[in-house]
Amino acid sequence: MPAPVATVPAATGFVWTGTLSQGGLILGTAPAGTRTLTLDGRAVTVAPDRRFVAGFDRDAGTQAMLVATLADGRVVQQPLGIAARGWDISRLSSLPKYPVPAPEFARVRPGELAQIVAARRIAAVSDGWRQAFVWPVTGWISTLFGSQRVYANGEAGSYHSGIDIARPTGTTVVAPADGVVILAADHPFTLEGNLLMIDHGMGLNSAFLHLSRIDVKPGDRVTQGQPVGAVGKSGRATGPHLHWSLRWGDAKLDPLLVAGAMK
Structure with missing residues (x-):
């Protein structure tokens, strides 16, 4: 099982804790002045204190991108590496679906x-x-x-x-x-x-x-x-x-x- 990551500050101004893996969840802080935030194009709600939460599906790809648009029009991108996981797959020789x-x-x-x-x-x-x-x-x-x-x-x-x-x-x-x-x-x-x-x-x-x-x-x-x-x-x-x-x-x-x- 992937280990949770400690608080990670990035040069982009993003900070997050959680697990960057398939099935994982992070709790983050967006850069100062963030007006809108997206994860791979999906809108992410940002609280007044700039906190947000984001999750990664079981079948998520190994790369994701947070994009913050600031009040002054600047765009801040934060690449994320998403750890792939192995899954318990049972192959049944006789049981029908x-x-x-x-x-x-x-x-x-x-x-x-x-x-x-x-x-x-x-x-x-x-x-x-x-x-x-x-x-x-x-x-x-x-x-x-x-x-x-x-x-x-x-x-x-x-x-x-x-x-x-x-x-x-x-x-x-x-x-x-x-x-x-x-x-x-x-x-x-x-x-x-x-x-x-x-x-x-x-x-x-x-x-x-x-x-x-x-x-x-x-x-x-x-x-x-x-x-x-x-x-x-x-x-x-x-x-x-x-x-x-x-x-x-x-x-x-x-x-x-x-x-x-x-x-």
Whole structure:
């Protein structure tokens, strides 16, 4: 696993901490006078104190570019080297890919996906992104972020977009950072089960899948360490566990890089 980098000041005026790798996240400070900021052409929100957060998808390339446009019209570029990672790839000799969805699945799934997409469009105001994230639950990590199956016909399945932590049903799940609840499913989704999503601000959000119980509702403000639900096995799950995923916009992040090793 890539090691987090210490605070890095650059001659360009950028400063950042975090992990410059696929699935990594950095917390940075933009140069003085920054009016707009982009990462590889994507707009990055900058707080009044010039702080920002940026993440790198599991499949991100090995080079990225931060570009700040200053109030006086100058443009400051900061190249970033993104460390490539190896992923756990399981090659299955006989198991077919998930079959054609049953009619009931095909009927209800579009509505579930629409709720998830709508939730991710909410731009909640929160400073949770500034915090050092904590684990929502601790236990045995049963599936790592980024792992993937390749089926008998050579077709690759979608990769695992979060991290699975095995714990008994009913184990308390807490908020890893301050935030605003943007989705608290009122019924189990077909795959995710009881799904809870929290926006930590600046486009950074968490999703918690397969819960047995959700203790908060949309619009609630939660604080780091506050109980928000309980581990379960709702939806498509073979046993009780918490699936925790993190996203910055469309970039899927590795919670292990963001929260650090369990203590």
